[in-house]
Amino acid sequence: MPEKEDKKLEDILRLIELCKSVQSSSVNPFEVDIKEKLMMLKKHLPEWQLIDVMLKDSEALQQLVGIVRLQDQWIKHRASSLYIDPMLLELKIRLLTREDLADSFVKCWHPVAQVDQLTARGLEKAFTYWRDLIPLSERFRDGLGNYAVAPGQLNFDELQALNIFTKEEFETRLNAIHGELVQKAAGGEMDYRRFIGAPTFEETAVRAYLVAFVVTEGRATIRVDPLTEEIFLSSTDGPAGTETKSVAIAIT
């Protein structure tokens, strides 16, 4: 678009912004010179070629109509006895005590009298709603999974009681997973999720559980990349250093 047309389009965009700002504040709408703005739009109109620019032109015209409507309201309000100079009123309010203001209000206040009642129709509607209401445990199951069982924790003794682990088997499996890590990492780091990953979710969870023990014992370390949030696992020879902290990792 040539520079000259750019300038004209800018005029229209500026006009739209001006009208919007006047409409969204308590600024005097007569600050906008409607005649001048209309002349400007009229002058530019035959020169527009693009449909997008023509749409902007019509938007500007619509905004000007909004300003004219505000000017109409402004005159009507000013002509009514409700109009008081805002500066004078602000000064009066500052001078008055809270009690004076509250007393002025109640002297002009005529509260509405009404009765809130429960109708037969309302009662029927409430009954239907309650009857058709799905229990909380089932309501969000599709969207958020099973809400009936809250997530909890199992310690090693409970796992033993459930016959998931025996003490001997646990030690053997800890050593096995550590050996696997030493082999796969080969003195370097390995992606945590790739390491614990297994064909089934149950097996993945068991591997994650075992890795957590290996890390706690100081035989491996976990590093989280703060930028990519990738988690890396590496084998260590000695016990864990002095600066240790817990990391919660979700397994899906």
Added chain:
Amino acid sequence: MSTGDGERALLERKMRKALQVLILQRGRNPGVKGWEMKRYLGKDYKTILQVLSGDLKQLGMEVHEVPGIEGTDDSTRFLLRFRESPTLSEAESAGFRIDDLAVLASSIAMINSRQGRVGRKELETFLREKFPRWRVDYSLERFIKRGYLDQDEKGLLRIGWRTRAEVDEKSLMTLILARGEAAP
């Protein structure tokens, strides 16, 4: 029964019906619109409401008309309201603190002095000179919810439908100015 007695009985029946529909809230907001009144009472509903308002005078109540946005009879809302204003202590016992009422009085006056609309932030800044910040936020929110003030999507506050129904705005402006003159 003579024709006169029949007409009187009909009028009384319609007045009872009018009182019933005015007292029992049907929609979200209180009051009954003109077209609904016409359906319940017939085309001479305005006369019936005038007679009812006269009868309710003894009980300290009146039927009040709030003109609708369209300015037509059908859009006019009719409400039952107290003819006499409550005292400050009665207002307090109805759950309004003096500070709340002072915030509302200032807000209504401010909006009216600014051609019927004022930015919420502008009003808050002004009110915070006189009231604590939390009180201003709490009161404005409460009065918007109750329909005393109306806030649009641009954050501009206007006079709400309940203020139009319950408050004599002209008297409020006059009283605030008159009290200001009496102040030292």
